[in-house]
Amino acid sequence: MTSKEAAQQQEDRLNSGSSASGMGAWLWHRAKPYTPPWILTGAVGVAGAGANTMWSDSPWGGVGLTLASVGLTAATWWAGRDASSQRRLHSAITVAAGSTWVTAAALSGPMTGPLPDLYAMGGATLALTWNIRQIMRTSTPETSASDSDKGLLEKVGLARTKLKNVTVEPNRVTVPYELPAGELTTDDVSKAIPRIASALDVPVTAIRHQADPESARRGQFVIVPEDKLKTPTIWPGPFAPGQSVEIPLRIGVYDDGSDLVLPLLDAIHLLVMGMTGSGKTEGALDILLEIFSRKDVAVWLADAAKSGQDFQPLLPAFDWAALDTPSASAMVAAVQAVIPARTSWLRDHSYRAWEPAVAEVQTDPAHSCAKAGACGCDGMPYLLAWFEEAAKLLRELGDDVFTGIAQEARSAGVSLVVSMQRASGYQLSTDTRASLPAAMCFGVKGDDASFALPEEVLDAGANPAAWANKRKGYVYLVSAGVDEDLYANPARTFWTGPPAEGTYERMARYVVEQFASVRPELGPVTAAAAERVAGDLFTNRRARAGIEGAPAVQSTVQPAQSTEQQESVMEIARYVDAEDADLDPTAELPAAEGTAALPEAKPGPEEARELLDDIIATLASVGPGTVAVRQITPFLEQIGRDRSWVSKQMKRLAEEGRLAATGEDGVYRLLPQLAGV
Template identity: 80%
Template sequence: ATESTGSDSDKGLLEKVGLARTKLKDVKVEPNRVTVPYELPAGELTNDDVAKAIPRIASALDVPTTAIRVMHDPDSARKGQFVIVPEDMLKTPTVWPGPFAPGESVAVPLRLGVYDDGSDLLLPLLDAIHLLVMGMTGSGKTEGALDILLEILTRNDVAVWLADAAKAGQDFQPLIPAMDWAALDTPAAGAMVAAVQAVIPARTAWLRDHSYRAWEPAAAQTQTNPAHSCAASGACGCPGMPYLLAWFEEAAKLLRELGDDVFTGIAQEARSAGVSLVVSMQRASGYQLSTDTRASLPAAMCFGVKGDDAGFALPEEVLDAGANPAAWGNKRKGYVYLVSAGVEEDLYANPARTFWTGPPAEGTYERMARYVVEHFANVRAELDPVTAAAAERVAGQLFTHRAARAAGAPAAPAPQLADEPELVDGEDADLDVSAELPPAETNVPLPVVDKPSTEAARELLDEMVQMLASVGPGTVAVKDLGPYLEKIGRDRSWVSREMKRLSEEGRLAATGEAGVYRLIPALAGV
């Protein structure tokens, strides 16, 4: 009698929610988890109808919509199983328990929190490749970021670059000493974008020369294996190349200034170079992030969002399976869905919660950060010379002085340049200056009274640089300014020094060719 009553009850419920004639099979009951396989009537209903029925099922069972998940049978359009988790086991946050794999490779997954069944929330970074982190203000996105960084800064073969021009690294200050580069203002963040672009071909070439098809943990070690040698015979002994994680926090600001597709090429090319991008923002809408860039970020962590914003982070099939971060908004801090290669697809629609770093007033996070920074200082890998050289070529002092800038030390002052040159610039030392001068009879000096002020000359130079870069390949050389020296009222040596200054300020990017620079559009004022 009990079985018949239960069967009739099931049928009544299924009819109410629009799934009449659906067959329910062997029910599996576990603590706080019920799994119910289903089979829809052939030719009448599909798994899409099940996804649409989730809110009605939740209403009938009097549970939140996030308590109902659907796992579709990949081999059938009408079979699958309901997973019902009636009690929210994530209400009480779990304090960060310490590193998951201290001193090990970044190839070991990062433990970031727990799923609602108590299992570990693991991010396999090398499988994820690039990660979009999205969540509205108050959703716990920053806590999730701290969990990733606390974990990764205990590994032995990865270097971390962090750009946070929006809040100057406010949330990450205790961890900055463990990072290789923290770019905390707009010029430095723009330079970091250019540097990541520049290091990819340099790293790829090194990996190729050492017979690596892609980055692997062995590439981070001193190259003592003859099978991975750039020498004609025997081991080369070259320093290893650690993995590189480039994190762009509150990336919407950079995207506004540099263009919504600034990360597209980087993301597409970085995988084989051992470089991962993390792009963190509150809302990855099409107005802020190009479609191509979003497609190049295959993994996503989606915290609470507003309305339909989840569609920018989570695949449609995950939303159809019951994932609903809009139900959390900013009321369930730290609740998250993780979608990534290397994670079981059945877990995509399962809510998880990232670890908590404790009440701000108690200084728990600061103590955790101090432990990671100090205890693992001798474990973390130093940046390799190939990556460092490529970054320095394009970022100049914004890279070489990165530690002092991140620590808040005043940047090296730009030289006070006189209006008239006193010395020949180093890069012009080998040039035949007279070869570029007009004939003597036409070389009439400008009257001093008509000479632009230094400020006016710099404005004119900026206009000329933008104009030349816009009509050419995006680069401009010191020699290209020759025809405009009279208008600027300065000589070639002054122009050369000024362009170096613009490069050091992050408004131009050096190309590696002496005297040739690439325009960084938004930062140069275009």
């Protein structure tokens, strides 16, 4: 009743007469809304008396009335399935009591035994309960939170779902649920998340679904209505300065304000994926700033795509920064080589896996390679191999280049980080992807998130496509050592400040200089294995990257005309070791044992093919692992064929599986059987 109606009613009362008839009319008017239960009670009494007249002596009448009583009660319960539980129960009890009394009165008479008393007391009591229920109603319709919940859940396709004790925290609501048995599963709940977000008018990423691993119909919703990650958090400094890499790396914050941490030793290998502008580089900087403040980890970086453009202030802290394709290719080979060397060292010192004690001098007799007592061997720090914008390297070396590393490095104290924009099957082999158990997924396009995040995380509400590159630094982290309930929770990596203000440069300089004495040397075991396969590309690695003022490698090739032949000579010369710098790459190959000298006459087809194989093998021994048709140009005269013949023969070798196409026209990757590896 509105205030206007109440005022009008009060005025009517004052103006009405005080006669008995006037008072009676008013009382009747006020009592009319409460008369239906009493009228029905009277109707039940009449029905009982009438039924007794008709069926008092009929056994079939008793059976029929009993069945009708049960059926009417069941129908009332079924019809009230969409009502509140209180109304449904109240209605069913009322119908059951009334129909039972009618049946009893019909069979034995309404005035027999306790039936008159039950009718008078029970009927009045039930009528009054309905009157009380009506009186307790307010001016608004009788609803409850449960009713509202049922209406919402029915709209989103989750009818008859029961919501349990709701927990309300600042900017976080947790709603446990139980689905109707045999009708819905937790998969249906995951599919309904967008509709629930629409009903609640919140972003899809604000709702997470956490299924109960022990039940197919239980779980909970977590609703975070306000996005508290809009304002970025400046990098607060090292989380565990001077301590072991065993302590997780703090790299950002979740939307509830808790720390986003990456347990590197649990993650083992990490895939970092996100489209251009999504904040992938910011996440990399956060990880590296943490790593460089630890005492027992060395870092190798391969960034042939951008030549370390994003990491320039941090380059002095890297043990090896491979900033061109030859160096990056050599780093891949070096990582492959150091794994068995490190595993053998761990075995000889009785370690089942890398642990912080491995990085220290071995003074414990229980971890000694000597027959008696401590061996005193130098320690072996943890190794992190970071391949930035790895798509270019994968095109050069093949999409399965990291497969062996990822599968074998687990127990060698080596972690692999592969960073790329899109880890599709065309760029990263499925075997390699399966060997990268941890993932950081920044904003992506379409359904690209499926390349990085497990299906169950996407079903739980993770949706990096909703950000794309509009929310820089937003990320989902999936890794061993992280609570699984956090997998679908969005987080944001720390911000290193506006580029124009040079905040990142100051942070990087602080870490590089402040913790220079903390960072370990690579260790003799790892260094020896890397030098054995990478040679000068490893031993001269800091000079090649321009670190610590090391002199740049001087080219021994004189300036040449811009002809195709001279360009090929210069390209070959760049990959020749210093001890071979005086050799003329255009000179005829010297005769070697088992290999005939190049004939002066034009060789036959078979001889020409053999010569081509020898030349490719020679180029493989001084090159970066790839060979191009243009590199064969200086040797066309010795082969006695033209460039088109060479191109066709290299395609033939690729079809035979002796070379592998790199995706670049006329450039092939050498396979071991041809390169003599």
